Amino acid sequence: MVTFEQVLQRVFSDASWFVKTLIGGLLLLIPVVQLFALGYIYRQTDRVRKGESVELADWEDPGGLFVDGARFLLILALFFLLPLFLAWLLTLPLFLLGPLSWLPIIPVLFLGAPATAGMLVAYQEERDFRVLLEVGRTWRQLNRTFRFWFLPNLAFIGFVALGLPLLPFALFIGGVVIFPFFALSIRHVEMVERSTLIA
Secondary structure, three states: OOOHHHHHHHHHHOOOHHHHHHHHHHHHOOOOOHHHHHHHHHHHHHHHHOOOOOOOOOOOOHHHHHHHHHHHHHHHHHHHHHHHHHHHHHHHHHHHHHHHHHOOHHHHHHHHHHHHHHHHHHHHHHOOHHHHHOHHHHHHHHHHOHHHHHHHHHHHHHHHHHOHHHHHHHHHHHHHHHHHHHHHHHHHHHHHHHHHHHO
């Protein structure tokens, strides 16, 4: 199993990583055009899931990136943005509790990226949006891969929090590292489980 540190090293070993992530961060600043950046993260995750290189790919096939970005946005909306919005609504009646009113948001922030990654990988494997209805699958995947994603996910949340002044760039850089890493973790667990069943 490739570790989170190894994924970081491979991503940033690319001599042009700064330019590639700068492009992604700039694209995330612009509504609709954001889909190109999301498509890049989608493609990067898919490449790693298939066992290809972790290094950042070149920016190419803009039409395909746009379509893949729309796919990723749907998954992101269902498993992160919508739950985050619902959690925020729960904070409104709790405003008298001060900082404690934000408690409903914490589980969503913590589970949002791994849940989204799990369903992204499931969709990429089956290419069928009906897989997104299998919410129990998400929960099982989170449990099976917990030991791999727990600490990297905390690092991702911390990185994005520290990068708030440059949020689009922090989100893009975090995205091209954390989503492929989650895909590697899921792939590793599935391979181990298959080999156990065969044995």
